[in-house]
Every structure is written in C-alpha cells, then in structure tokens.
Amino acid sequence: MRKIETAALAALCLGMGLNLAACSKDGGGSGEAPASASAAAPPTDAEKAAALAALPAPYNTGDLSNGQRKFALCRSCHTITEGGPDLTGPNLHGVFGRTAGTKAGYRYSDAVKAAGFAWDAEHLDKWLADPRGFMPGTKMTFAGLHDAKDRIDLIAYLKVETGYKPVP
Numbered sequence: 156m157r158k159i160e161t162a163a164l165a166a167l168c169l170g171m172g173l174n175l176a177a178c179s180k181d182g183g184g185s186g187e188a189p190a191s192a193s194a195a196a197p198p199t200d201a202e203k204a205a206a207l208a209a210l211p212a213p214y215n216t217g218d219l220s221n222g223q224r225k226f227a228l229c230r231s232c233h234t235i236t237e238g239g240p241d242l243t244g245p246n247l248h249g250v251f252g253r254t255a256g257t258k259a260g261y262r263y264s265d266a267v268k269a270a271g272f273a274w275d276a277e278h279l280d281k282w283l284a285d286p287r288g289f290m291p292g293t294k295m296t297f298a299g300l301h302d303a304k305d306r307i308d309l310i311a312y313l314k315v316e317t318g319y320k321p322v323p
C-alpha cells in the first residue's frame with residue numbers, strides 16, 4: 156500500500172515537474188528523485204533567474220514563487236512539463252507562440268479553435284482574468300485570477316517553466 160502511494164506520488168511529481176515539498180520529503184527512504192526525474196532535466200535556479208531577467212517588462216520583475224503558488228489553481232487541469240499529459244485542459248508546454256486551440260491530440264471547444272491568435276502575455280493576461288468573458292463558449296471552467304500582479308507573476312512563471320524563448 157505504502158509503496159503504491161509512493162509510486163503514485165512520484166509519478167505525480169514527475170508529471171507536474173514541481174518541486175513540491177512532498178515530492179522530496181515523502182517516500183519513506185526512497186524519497187530521492189527517481190533517475191527519470193533528472194532525465195527530464197528541469198532548468199536550474201540560475202537558468203530560471205536568467206530566463207526571468209530576459210523577459211520583457213513587466214514580466215522580468217515577476218515573482219516566480221508567487222507564480223508557482225498561483226499555478227496551484229491550474230494544476231488540477233494542466234501540466235506544464237514537456238510531453239506532460241493532457242488533463243481536463245491541454246498540456247501547456249510551449250504554449251507561448253502557439254496558436255490557441257492547436258495542441259495536437261487535445262479536443263478543444265469550438266470557441267478556442269476559432270480564436271485564431273497565438274498565445275502571448277497580453278492574450279494570456281486577458282484570458283486568465285476572465286476566461287469565459289474573454290472567450291465566450293470556452294469549456295475552461297476557471298473563474299479567473301483577478302489580481303493583476305498575480306497574473307504577472309503567474310505568466311512569468313509559465314514563461315520560465317514552459318520553454319518560452321524570447322523573439323529575437
């Protein structure tokens with residue numbers, strides 16, 4: 156039983172790509188990250204800091220730890236790691252620059268399929284403030300993140316974590 160729980164937790168941690176305290180603390184001795192976790196090679200803190208500094212304002216001053224905390228609101232429906240599974244919502248790796256509603260293998264609502272723009276910080280800011288107000292007909296049942304600074308921090312976090320590359 157204990158083993159199964161530990162395995163499930165490890166899979167969850169891997170799937171989420173998150174450094175949750177539980178991911179390293181739990182596990183009764185086998186709490187070391189499994190070998191495959193390092194194969195996924197999450198960016199180091201220094202790489203994250205550099206990626207943050209390279210973002211356009213105001214995202215370069217985003218608070219990544221607050222962004223990570225706000226991502227807890229998304230986590231039940233989205234993974235952000237490369238190749239992560241689609242849950243209720245699509246995997247968000249590489250979402251910046253991707254045309255809305257085009258992740259292969261995910262069934263979007265007609266509203267998102269018809270959106271016709273590529274995700275950038277501006278669109279994401281409006282979407283996260285009020286998904287169904289911004290795009291009526293979407294099936295993302297998320298009430299919205301109303302604090303503008305929280306959205307900046309979350310968008311900065313997503314940029315750093317989802318493989319965003321600044322356009323030269």
Ligand code: HEC
Pocket residue numbers: 225226228229230231232233243244245247250254255256257258262263264265266267268274279283292293294295296297300
């Ligand atoms: C209750 C589940 C749920 C929650 C919570 C949720 N989402 Fe979603 N998300 C979805 C669904 C479902 C879709 C697909 C929407 C559609 O097709 O209409 C979606 C779509 C998206 C898209 C568009 C992706 C694309 O490929 O076009 C983005 C970006 C997104 N969500 C970001 C977020 C972020 C960031 C959060 C947290 C603040 C969040 N979502 C919270 C379910 C959720």
